[in-house]
Amino acid sequence: MGRAPCCSKVGLHRGPWTPREDTLLTKYIQAHGEGHWRSLPKKAGLLRCGKSCRLRWMNYLRPDIKRGNITPDEDDLIIRLHALLGNRWSLIAGRLPGRTDNEIKNYWNTHLSKRLRSQGTDPNTHSKLSEPVQDRTRSRKKTSTKNNNRKHNKNKTSKVQPVKPKVHLPKPIRVTSLLSLPRNESFEFNTASTTNLEGGGLGSSGTEDGQQLPSYVFNGGDHDDDQNGTAGFLVGVHDHHDHDDLVNGSDFECQSHVFTGENSLEKLYEEYLQILKNEDDQDQVQLDSFAESLLI
DNA sequence: AACAAAGTCAACCGCTCTGGC
């Protein structure tokens, strides 16, 4: 459409970020918050495209990014969500707190799609292939430290493995009218980990016709102002200075008007798992409704 | 030890959507 590029690429740094650039970006966002990506590089003293800054922050520097290997539970969830949602990585990532769409996309492409294929499942349609595809990849002994070493070698300084379990916040989303939807047609509510129950669980929300649907849709937040059980939506405006305390989870609390309390969350999570278990039979309709609820 | 092949993933690219004017 002939639209001008988001920034002049002349004289801008490209490629891997340096620790100094990371620091500059982090400090600027901590001081001024996210947004205004186009003007941010100049203000922060970065010779980077705003888009690049946004990507770096979203996929790497955010304090709530979960580091470390994808757990088997997350594996399973990704596969199931992919079956429901397809390649809508941001939606899937929104259900895996602390994981980014880029990370999940990469993981899918490099691990899960191959695994599914080797198990005789079409990774695109999730239907059974006529015969399992032999995994032609070399059988390489994987060392658990491989990635860490690599990242270390590349001097990716912010890749620090969290020592303690964290309560992770979902990706921030654009701050828009509460009545409008983001482009992916789904509210990206703060969610709690499905594999990390101390962070919450799956929700259950009533639909307009009163049907109880399993859903991740509940509000949560790290902001004190949002912890009064209001029905307002938290739309990912982070006060990053708060995140230092995320480790103990003290500033993360389910905000749903539908339910509150840790036990409820666990029950709801179990409910979700139950539906997933039964997805092949009578609960398929219910699961479909769940999928739809994700897309609303 | 050297090389090639394969795997990984951060970063980039092009496109679309939303909201403001």
Added chain:
DNA sequence: AGCCAGAGCGGTTGACTTTGT
């Protein structure tokens, strides 16, 4: 209604690492 800026998304690329020979 049309234009534009800002933002976000999914697909792709390419530098780098790891492993096998």
